[in-house]
Amino acid sequence: MVDWIEDPMAGAGLAAGTLPEPSGSGCVECDEAGGWWFHLRRCVNCGHVGCCDDSLARHARRHFEATGHRYIQSFEPGEDWFWDYLDERAVHGPLLPPPRHHPTAQPAPGPEGRVPSDWRKQLASSR
Numbered sequence: 714m715v716d717w718i719e720d721p722m723a724g725a726g727l728a729a730g731t732l733p734e735p736s737g738s739g740c741v742e743c744d745e746a747g748g749w750w751f752h753l754r755r756c757v758n759c760g761h762v763g764c765c766d767d768s769l770a771r772h773a774r775r776h777f778e779a780t781g782h783r784y785i786q787s788f789e790p791g792e793d794w795f796w797d798y799l800d801e802r803a804v805h806g807p808l809l810p811p812p813r814h815h816p817t818a819q820p821a822p823g824p825e826g827r828v829p830s831d832w833r834k835q836l837a838s839s840r
Contacts (some may be wrong), residue, residue, distance in 0.1 A: 716729070725760055730830060732757070732760075732807060732809050732810055732814075733758075733759055733760035733778065733810070734760055734810045734811075735755050735760045735762050735788065735809075736759075736760050736761050736762045736814060737762055738762070738812075738815045738816055738819060739753065739762065739815065739819070739823065739824055740753060740762060740763050740764040740768070740770075740772050740773075741762060741766065741772070742763065742764075742770065742772045742775075743764055743768075743770060743772065744824075745823070747827065748769070748770060748827065748838075749769075749822055749824065749827040749828045749832070750764035750768045750770075750822060750823060750824075751764065751765055751767045751768040751769075751772075751821065751822045751823075751827070751832075751836060752764070752765040752767065752768065752788075752789050752821055752822075753765065753787075753788035753789060753815055753821075754773035754785040754786070754787060754788055754796075755772075755785060755786050755787075755788040755809065756773070756776060756777075756780075756782045756785055757782070757784040757785065757786060757806055757807070757809065758780075758782040758784065759780070759782060761773075761776050761780075762783070762788055763775070763776050764816075766786070767836060768822075769835060769836065769839050773785055774798060775797075777798040783797055783798045783799040783800075784796070784797055784798075784806060785798065785803065786809060786813075787814075788814055788815055789815070789821065790815070790817050791811070791814075791816040792814070796807055817835070
């Protein structure tokens with residue numbers, strides 16, 4: 714059974730009904746470091762966009778560990794699922810402000826021009 718997020722803003726310091734826009738179109742930390750990602754996730758509480766657990770750096774999970782912001786939504790085109798890092802389970806969440814995914818022209822993995830040719834091997838060896 715998939716439950717609804719009871720209060721996604723609990724502890725976020727935002728007014729009820731106020732949900733933030735995404736922090737950008739790619740993983741904040743990967744962009745800063747010149748890195749790359751496999752897929753993207755968006756924090757429900759603050760809008761931080763980070764790379765997924767299948768990415769090398771796992772910045773979305775690290776954001777949760779640093780902030781306690783437990784709920785994320787996929788930031789991939791055609792996906793609208795939510796995840797609760799604390800309970801490690803799928804949940805239903807609120808309609809977040811647009812954009813709800815990275816630009817459709819942006820490939821996954823991405824961003825274009827920074828993904829190494831052996832990306833599959835790198836991801837496989839990181840597990």
